[in-house]
Amino acid sequence: MTISIAHLGPPGTYAEQAAVFYVNWLAENTGIAATLCPYPSIAQSLQAVAAGHTQLAVVPVENSIEGSVTMTMDTLWQLENLQIQLALVMPIAHALISCATGVDNIKTVYSHPQALAQCQGWLEQFLPNVQLIPANSTTEALQRLEQELTTAAIASTRAAQLYNLPILASNINDYPENCTRFWVVSKVGAEAIKQTSSVHATHTSLAFSLPANVPGALVKLLQVFAQREINLSRIESRPTKRSLGEYLFFIDIEADAREARVQSALAELNIYTEVLKILGAYNVLSIGAMQ
């Protein structure tokens, strides 16, 4: 049996790198073979799973420097039938890729806005006068180089190798502890990858909206977890898109949704929330440093 996995393309993006790791892990641990399907946006990779075009998607959730990937959160909230199967944490090392003979000749640097932001300090120090131009992905940035001698792109070493382009500088991210967390997402109750979800999950992700702007509503919700000694590892607010000042909340807890204390917390949460979504109970896999 072969399953298909959607990710932000084209090949060479960090999302593809995480997906490649997962394909190997899947083959080793479950014997399932998988093929990769690149999509032009994160939203489209998740929509591909929801529509049944692929069995899974690997999507970035947050980066340790630039924070939440809002497109992922918003699309998971909008789509009805998706479920997180696994989290992957991958170290990110950016490289400056160019056909220029030296950094002094570079006038323009292309990359994904997250990557440009993660290398802001390095760029200010070594390329203070260049024009920074955002691209839809780090790979798309590479494709804009077109052998020009005054442009550069920020992408992974692996992408430079894939497209046979020279690396001018490695590890140019401002913070060495740069990691991105990805989620492996399937349809709810998907048969094909049941083997990958383990008996006990270390994390559960939830999303909820509140019935109105009730003072103290959020505190009450957080107390539901605190009273049961369930630790929150992350809280993230997103606009409801209805009006300024109305928010959704995304919460990760360090417990399995199937535990009795979590079940009881969720039952209480149901009373205070307008819409409550259990996005999934899952484990976290760390991906070793890859170039």
Next chain:
Amino acid sequence: MTISIAHLGPPGTYAEQAAVFYVNWLAENTGIAATLCPYPSIAQSLQAVAAGHTQLAVVPVENSIEGSVTMTMDTLWQLENLQIQLALVMPIAHALISCATGVDNIKTVYSHPQALAQCQGWLEQFLPNVQLIPANSTTEALQRLEQELTTAAIASTRAAQLYNLPILASNINDYPENCTRFWVVSKVGAEAIKQTSSVHATHTSLAFSLPANVPGALVKLLQVFAQREINLSRIESRPTKRSLGEYLFFIDIEADAREARVQSALAELNIYTEVLKILGAYNVLSIGAMQ
């Protein structure tokens, strides 16, 4: 006396539109004349104030659809001596601007990623096959048009008028209730604009980091406000950039930092936080619908 105000440029951005409104408001209410100084990034507009090159900056904080402007939050955390003077809430109406004779001829659409995201549904419906290319600002997107007949940009009606470019479609944002909140920022204790801060402020903004990943730490902090019946209007987490899973928090409360109950809450907050920053106590001005 004339003061200078930094904003994301070039002229025609929504930040400039908010700054123009503020300049008029300032003249009418305080008699102070102000000139605008466009900067290539939000970070540079805030740095201009911190370095004393301008007296004020007008920077976007959050949009009702796309959420927090992370560059603003991160830069306010990093810089030491800045203070919020006022909040401005401005309705946002995007237009499709192009020299093409009709939408059918358009192959490429440029805009700021936030604007592209805010018109996602409209673009999928009317321009499903175009290439979407991010730009550093909505105005920069306009400048890429260069009279080409197959490209379009998403920007404000006002920007189209400034650059004398034709509008193909108006009000193309997916959600009509699209607003952006801006902050007017000065140096702490700046003399020049003291007249603009009123006696009683309706909002206070704080930012803090926590000493370690203590379970329940955030709940304890939120209780400090709940116990004193101080309502939170917003909570936002940002990565500390030290390691994945460590966060800073930005909180807006509906009270004046100078009130006794807030002073007592802040004193208690000081015990639980690692770093606590009072970003400012201020009022909110609504900008009427502008084209």
